[in-house]
Amino acid sequence: IFFNIDRIVDEVVLVNKIFVPESNDSPANRAFNECDLLIVKGTGNYDAFRGEKYRGKTAIFLLKIKCEPVAEDMGVEEGRFIVKVAQYD
Secondary structure, three states: OOOOHHHOOOOOOOOOOOOOOOOOOOHHHHHHHHOOEEEEEOHHHHHHHOOOOOOOEEEEEEEEOOOHHHHHHHOOOOOOEEEEEEEEO
């Protein structure tokens, strides 16, 4: 709302915990199946989505690198804030 994203997108669906695609028939899962762009915030959600292949979707990961395994996976040092774009064809 602060950035007025709700004015330029079809729908904003928020999830309070880690979202696992196709785990249920929630509004978030329905939106996930229909979308072509994912904005994935936080290390936990990065862990849930990294390495997965979701054909036809682009993911924008927003997170702070808090541990060595994720730092190695991203190729950056711990403590950095990262914005990574991944396209799954």
